[in-house]
Amino acid sequence: MTNQSEFLWYIPNDVKAGHRGDVTAPDHNSLDTLTTQAKAMEEHGWKGALIGTGWGRPDTFTLATALVARTTTFEPLIAARPGYWKPANFASAATTLDQLSGGRVRVNVVSGPDALAAYGDTEGDQAQRYARTKEFMRLVRRLWTEEDVTFDGDHFQVSGSTVVPRPAQIGDRLHPKLYFGGASEAAEQVAATEADVQLFWGEPLEGLRERIERLKTLSARLDRDLPPLEFGLRITTLVRDTTEQAWADAEAKVAKMAEGSAGSWQDHRHGIAVGQKRLLDLTGRGDVLDDNLYTAPGKFGGGGAGTTWLVGSAEDVARSLRKYEALGISHFVLSDTPYLTEIKRQGSKLLPLMI
Incomplete structure (x- = not known):
């Protein structure tokens, strides 16, 4: 067990109430409510939070700011989508917030489906989409670490570009970490060469072991010129005082989902990406995989990180997280609802077991 793993939470950032069954706050997306959550994260051991994104939600960067x-101390993991942002505009905005906050910015580069036409963007096939993402990540990093940058790519161009201010340098951290997700072959090629952290959703251990080994091999084959790729897990964690209570509550939640009375769960309505399909396919292998990976939510609308859950006592869930950690995963983004209640519960019960 190392002390290097980091634990973030999740902020839905959604104008619609009832996200994943969280109906506790009528003003769920007000600045006061979200600030209360962020401060609770600071007080209960969380480094920060991934902020939900997508057209039709409030702007992620504005909320993070x-x-x-x-x-x-709260560190936002801010989504950036090539096409929604141009690389130079994003590099400048992110480094400004990073400098003002003393180095608290993290970035999640998103390439999945979105309502592109709504903000005037278009994309070609998968190969074109990830080629654009690769250029975006490479150029943003160059703008953060070099001056007078000239870049003439197929998708983005800049000439004589210097971003001011520079990112906050803290120890060996030269710029905000670039997180990235995606399970397709095209996505893995981008991760292997451009990402700092590859984020996975909650798959069984064996599946993630294979993916990690494949990405390490790809990094070597593609002559990665960055520090070694790090790995993260984004998953729902349902924690209760006892194993029995956790499973009773998990099954009750899924029963409400089956009735259609559990609020909005599906964040990925615009299409089924490869990673999402991998999670949905798990339901055919059983409702519970490994020790306590619950796949049943995927049958009833659970999407993204809500498709599979780790269920159990704090000790049960910590044991499972340690097994992911043993595979090489060192960044964890956890969540459950009601959000504020679970920030406190899991911060006080689960996180101390992971130190």
Whole structure:
């Protein structure tokens, strides 16, 4: 067990109430409510939070900036989508917030489906989409680490570009980490050469072991010129005082999902990406895989990180997280609802077992 693993939470950032069954706050997306959550993360051991994104939700970067201004250690993991942002515009915005916050910015580069036409973007096939993402990540990093950058790519161009201010340098951290997800072959090629952290959803251990080994092999074959790729897990964790209570509550939640009375669970309505399909396919292998990976939510609308859950006592879930850690995963993004209740419960019960 190392002390290097980091634990983040999740902020849905959704104007619609009832996200994943969280109906506790009528003003669920007000700045005061979200600030209360972010401050609770600071008080209960979380490094920060992934902020949900997609057209039809509030702008992720604006929300991250507001929460940074109202907190002291909270680190937002901010989604950036090539096409929604141009690389130079994003590099400047992110480094400004990073400098103002003393190095608290993290970035999640998103390439999955979205309502592109709604903000004037278009994409070609999968190969074109990931070629554009690769250029975006390479250029943003160059703008953060070099001056007078000239870049003439197939998708993006800049000439004599210097981003001011520079990112906050803290120890060996030269710029915000670039997180990335995606399970297709095209996505893995981008991750292997451009990402700092590859994020996985909650698959069984054996599946992630294979993916990690494949990405390491790809990194070597593609002559990665960055520090070694790191790995992260984004998953729902349902924690209760006892194993029995956790499973009773998990099964009750799924029963409500089956009735259609559990709020909005599906964040990925625009199409089924390869990674999402991998999770949905798990239901054919059984409702519970490994020790306590619950796949049943995927049958009733659970999407993204809500498709599979780790269920159990704090000790049960910590044991499972340690097994992922043993595979080489060192970044964890956890969540459950009600969000504020679970920030506190899992921060006080689960996180101490992971130190």
